[in-house]
Amino acid sequence: MQSDPTLRLRVFDLNCWAIRYLSKRRQERVRLIGDMLHREDFDLVLLQEVWSEQDYSDLKVKLGGCYPFSHYFRSGVIGSGLCVFSRFPILDTLLYQYSLNGYPYMLQHGDWFCGKSVGLVIIKISGIIFNVYVTHLHAEYCREKDAYLPHRLVQAWELAQFIRHTSKAADVVLLGGDLNMHPEDVGIRLLRGWTGLQDAFAEATHFEGCEDGCTLVPNNCFTDKSELLPFPLGIRIDYILYKAISSFMVKCEELKTTTGAAPGMDIPFSDHEAVMATLHIQRQAQATGTTLGTAEPMLADVVTEAQTEVGMGLRAAQQQRYSSGRMAVLALLLLLLQATAALGALVGLDAGQPFPKLSFCLLGFLAIGILVLATGLHLFHTMEVKMLHGTEEQMRMVLRTLQERPSDG
Amino acid sequence: MQSDPTLRLRVFDLNCWAIRYLSKRRQERVRLIGDMLHREDFDLVLLQEVWSEQDYSDLKVKLGGCYPFSHYFRSGVIGSGLCVFSRFPILDTLLYQYSLNGYPYMLQHGDWFCGKSVGLVIIKISGIIFNVYVTHLHAEYCREKDAYLPHRLVQAWELAQFIRHTSKAADVVLLGGDLNMHPEDVGIRLLRGWTGLQDAFAEATHFEGCEDGCTLVPNNCFTDKSELLPFPLGIRIDYILYKAISSFMVKCEELKTTTGAAPGMDIPFSDHEAVMATLHIQRQAQATGTTLGTAEPMLADVVTEAQTEVGMGLRAAQQQRYSSGRMAVLALLLLLLQATAALGALVGLDAGQPFPKLSFCLLGFLAIGILVLATGLHLFHTMEVKMLHGTEEQMRMVLRTLQERPSDG
Numbered sequence: 001m002q003s004d005p006t007l008r009l010r011v012f013d014l015n016c017w018a019i020r021y022l023s024k025r026r027q028e029r030v031r032l033i034g035d036m037l038h039r040e041d042f043d044l045v046l047l048q049e050v051w052s053e054q055d056y057s058d059l060k061v062k063l064g065g066c067y068p069f070s071h072y073f074r075s076g077v078i079g080s081g082l083c084v085f086s087r088f089p090i091l092d093t094l095l096y097q098y099s100l101n102g103y104p105y106m107l108q109h110g111d112w113f114c115g116k117s118v119g120l121v122i123i124k125i126s127g128i129i130f131n132v133y134v135t136h137l138h139a140e141y142c143r144e145k146d147a148y149l150p151h152r153l154v155q156a157w158e159l160a161q162f163i164r165h166t167s168k169a170a171d172v173v174l175l176g177g178d179l180n181m182h183p184e185d186v187g188i189r190l191l192r193g194w195t196g197l198q199d200a201f202a203e204a205t206h207f208e209g210c211e212d213g214c215t216l217v218p219n220n221c222f223t224d225k226s227e228l229l230p231f232p233l234g235i236r237i238d239y240i241l242y243k244a245i246s247s248f249m250v251k252c253e254e255l256k257t258t259t260g261a262a263p264g265m266d267i268p269f270s271d272h273e274a275v276m277a278t279l280h281i282q283r284q285a286q287a288t289g290t291t292l293g294t295a296e297p298m299l300a301d302v303v304t305e306a307q308t309e310v311g312m313g314l315r316a317a318q319q320q321r322y323s324s325g326r327m328a329v330l331a332l333l334l335l336l337l338q339a340t341a342a343l344g345a346l347v348g349l350d351a352g353q354p355f356p357k358l359s360f361c362l363l364g365f366l367a368i369g370i371l372v373l374a375t376g377l378h379l380f381h382t383m384e385v386k387m388l389h390g391t392e393e394q395m396r397m398v399l400r401t402l403q404e405r406p407s408d409g
Numbered sequence: 410m411q412s413d414p415t416l417r418l419r420v421f422d423l424n425c426w427a428i429r430y431l432s433k434r435r436q437e438r439v440r441l442i443g444d445m446l447h448r449e450d451f452d453l454v455l456l457q458e459v460w461s462e463q464d465y466s467d468l469k470v471k472l473g474g475c476y477p478f479s480h481y482f483r484s485g486v487i488g489s490g491l492c493v494f495s496r497f498p499i500l501d502t503l504l505y506q507y508s509l510n511g512y513p514y515m516l517q518h519g520d521w522f523c524g525k526s527v528g529l530v531i532i533k534i535s536g537i538i539f540n541v542y543v544t545h546l547h548a549e550y551c552r553e554k555d556a557y558l559p560h561r562l563v564q565a566w567e568l569a570q571f572i573r574h575t576s577k578a579a580d581v582v583l584l585g586g587d588l589n590m591h592p593e594d595v596g597i598r599l600l601r602g603w604t605g606l607q608d609a610f611a612e613a614t615h616f617e618g619c620e621d622g623c624t625l626v627p628n629n630c631f632t633d634k635s636e637l638l639p640f641p642l643g644i645r646i647d648y649i650l651y652k653a654i655s656s657f658m659v660k661c662e663e664l665k666t667t668t669g670a671a672p673g674m675d676i677p678f679s680d681h682e683a684v685m686a687t688l689h690i691q692r693q694a695q696a697t698g699t700t701l702g703t704a705e706p707m708l709a710d711v712v713t714e715a716q717t718e719v720g721m722g723l724r725a726a727q728q729q730r731y732s733s734g735r736m737a738v739l740a741l742l743l744l745l746l747q748a749t750a751a752l753g754a755l756v757g758l759d760a761g762q763p764f765p766k767l768s769f770c771l772l773g774f775l776a777i778g779i780l781v782l783a784t785g786l787h788l789f790h791t792m793e794v795k796m797l798h799g800t801e802e803q804m805r806m807v808l809r810t811l812q813e814r815p816s817d818g
Binding site for chain 2: 073074075076077079090091092093094095096097099113115120161162164165166168169357358361362365368369372379382383386387389390393394397401
C-alpha cells in the first residue's frame with residue numbers, strides 16, 4: 001500500500017467581495033477572477049461573497065471547460081454567496097444554515113440578510129472521498145467591543161459539529177473560507193480543536209505571499225486602512241484547513257497568497273487575498289485512529305473559554321429580550337389607555353376633549369408602531385436566547401464527556 | 410459472528426400535544442405520560458410537541474432513575490418541542506433546523522414559530538452505534554388544498570439529506586416522529602426511497618393497536634372529528650422508521666399503538682396515539698452494501714414527482730414575492746406623493762389645503778404601515794424562493810445522477 005501514488009490537489013480559496021451595487025469594480029474583478037482561474041487550472045475552487053447569481057452563472061459559463069462541475073449554495077435573502085467549482089464530479093451537496101447570524105435591524109452590517117451557512121460538496125478523486133466544506137462566518141466590525149462574538153462562536157461551534165457529524169465516511173476533509181477570526185482567536189482554536197483540522201499555512205513546507213499569510217492587507221487598495229491600523233502587516237482571516245481520516249495522509253506542500261494587485265493589472269481580485277494550497281494525499285499502510293486536534297485537557301480549556309463567551313452573549317440576549325418585551329407591554333398599555341379615553345369621549349364621559357384629534361391619532365400610531373417593532377424584536381431575541389442556551393448546553397455536555405474520559409493528552 | 414447475541418430495543422414515540430395554555434389537560438397528561446414511561450421502562454423515548462421546558466424538566470426529574478440520559482432540542486421562538494430520553498448514554502447531539510417552515514404571518518397555524526427541526530442523538534449500545542433522529546414536520550391543515558405541501562416536501566428532502574450525510578458511521582439508524590404525511594404521500598416515499606429507511610409498521614411481525622396503525626383516530630377524545638371525516642379509521646402520520654448500515658440486521662418484532670384513553674384513565678396521553686416498536690438487532694456475518702430503499706427507476710419517479718410539487722411551490726412563492734414587492738413600491742409612491750403635497754403646502758404653492766390634516770396623517774401612517782409589512786413579506790418570500798429553488802436544483806442533480814448510473818433496479 002505504501003507505494004500508492006501520491007495525489008496532488010491544488011485548492012483555491014477567495015472571498016470575492018462581489019456585492020451588487022456596493023463592491024467597487026465588481027464586474028471587472030469577477031472577470032479577472034474568471035480569467036485567472038481559467039489560466040491557473042486548479043482542481044478545486046472555493047469562493048465566498050459571490051452574491052449575484054448572474055456572476056456565478058457568468059463564471060460557470062467561462063469555466064465550464066476546465067471546471068465542468070460546480071455548485072451554488074442558495075440561502076437567506078441575498079444568498080449565502082458560497083460556490084464551488086471543481087475539475088471532478090460533485091457527488092452530493094448539503095447546506096447548513098447557521099442558527100445565529102447577527103441582527104436583521106443592523107442594516108448597515110447586513111450579515112443577517114446573507115443567511116450565512118456552510119456548504120458541503122462530496123467529491124471522489126481516484127477512489128478517495130473528499131468532503132469539501134466552504135463557509136463564511138459573521139464579520140467582525142469592532143475587535144475591541146465585538147458584539148457579534150457570541151454569534152460567531154455559535155457559528156464556529158455549529159461548523160465544527162456539522163463537519164464532525166457529516167465527515168465520518170470521508171477519507172479527506174477540506175475546509176476553505178473566510179472565517180473572520182484571527183489564528184489565535186478562541187473560535188479558530190475551538191474549530192480546530194474539536195474537529196482535528198490542520199491549518200495549511202502553519203503546515204506548509206513552502207510559503208509564498210503576504211507576510212504571516214495575511215489575507216486582509218494594507219497593501220490592497222480596496223481594504224479600509226483605518227481598520228488595519230493596529231495590524232500593520234494585515235490580518236489572516238481566510239483559511240484552508242484539512243485533515244485525513246482513516247488510512248490517508250495529507251501534507252501541504254505549498255501555500256501561496258495573492259499580494260494585492262493582480263498580475264499585470266492595477267487592481268486586486270478582491271479586498272481579500274486569495275489562498276492557494278497544493279496538497280499531497282497518500283494512502284497509508286496503517287490506519288490511524290481519528291484524533292482530535294488538540295490534546296484533551298487543552299481542548300477542555302478552549303471549550304470552557306468559548307462557553308464563557310457564549311454565556312455572556314446569552315445574558316446580553318436575555319436582557320434585550322426583556323427590554324423589548326417591556327417596551328411592547330408599555331406600548332400596549334398606552335394603546336389601552338387611549339382606547340379607554342376615546343371610548344370615554346364617545347359616550348360623553350369627558351366634558352371637554354383632552355387632546356386635539358391629530359396628536360391623539362399620532363400618539364396612537366406611534367404606540368402601534370412601537371408595539372409591532374418591540375414584539376418583533378422580542379420574538380427575535382427569544383430565538384437568539386434559545387440558540388445560545390442550546391449551544392451553551394451542548395458545550396457543557398462535551399466538557400462533561402471530556403472530563404469523564406480518561407485523559408490521554 | 411452469526412452467534413452474536415441479539416440486541417432487543419424497545420422504542421417509544423409520541424407527539425405529546427403539550428402546548429402551554431392551548432392543549433387541553435396538558436399537565437395532567439404529561440404526568441400520565443411520565444408515569445407510563447416510568448412503568449414501561451423503554452430503552453429509548455422520542456417525544457414531540459413538548460413545548461414547555463418546564464414539562465421537559467419535570468419529566469427529566471421523574472424519569473431520571475430509569476432514563477438517566479436525555480436531551481432537549483431548542484430552536485425557534487417556542488422551541489422545537491423535540492426531546493429524547495434514553496437508558497443508554499447519549500454520546501453526541503446535533504440539531505438541523507428546516508430552512509422552510511410555513512409563514513410567520515399565519516398566526517393561527519403557528520408552525521413557523523416552532524422552528525421545526527430534526528434532532529440527532531448518537532447512542533452506543535453493546536458496541537453498536539445508533540443514530541437516532543427525532544423530528545416533527547409541518548402540519549397539514551387542509552388535505553385538498555395543502556398550501557404547505559412544498560414546505561413539507563422541502564423538509565422531507567432536508568430530513569433525508571441530513572440522515573444520509575450524518576449516518577455514514579452509524580450501524581443502525583432510527584427515526585421517530587410526527588411526519589404529518591400519510592404512508593403513501595410523496596414525501597414519505599421520497600424520504601424512504603432516498604434514505605432506505607424501513608417502516609416499522611409495515612415490517613412488524615406482530616401488530617397490536619389501532620386499525621391500519623393509525624395514530625390520529627376518531628376514537629381519541631381530543632381529535633377533531635370533522636377533520637377525520639374522510640378517514641373513518643383515522644390516519645397514520647406518526648412513524649418509527651429504521652435501517653441497518655454495514656454489517657447489522659434490524660427486524661421489527663412487534664409494533665403497538667395506544668388506542669385512545671390511557672389504561673384505567675378517562676383521557677388519552679395525547680391527541681396522537683403513541684407508537685411503540687420492539688426491534689431486534691443482530692450482527693451479520695456478511696456486510697451488505699448500503700442500499701437505497703427503492704429501486705432506482707422508481708426512486709427517480711418519486712424524486713420527479715416531488716420536484717414537480719416543489720416547482721409549483723416555487724412559482725407560487727415567486728408570485729407572492731412579486732405581489733409584496735409591488736405593494737411596497739406602491740406604498741412608497743404614495744408616501745412620496747404625500748411628501749410632495751406636504752412640501753407644496755409648506756412653501757405655499759397650494760392655495761387651499763386639499764385634505765384635512767387628520768386624514769392626511771392617517772393616510773401617511775397607513776402607507777408607512779403597508780410599506781413596512783410589504784417589505785417584510787417581500788424579504789420573507791425572497792428567502793422562500795431561494796430555498797425552494799435550491800431544493801429543486803438539488804433534486805435535479807440527484808435525478809441526473811440516478812439517470813446516468815447504470816440501472817441495477
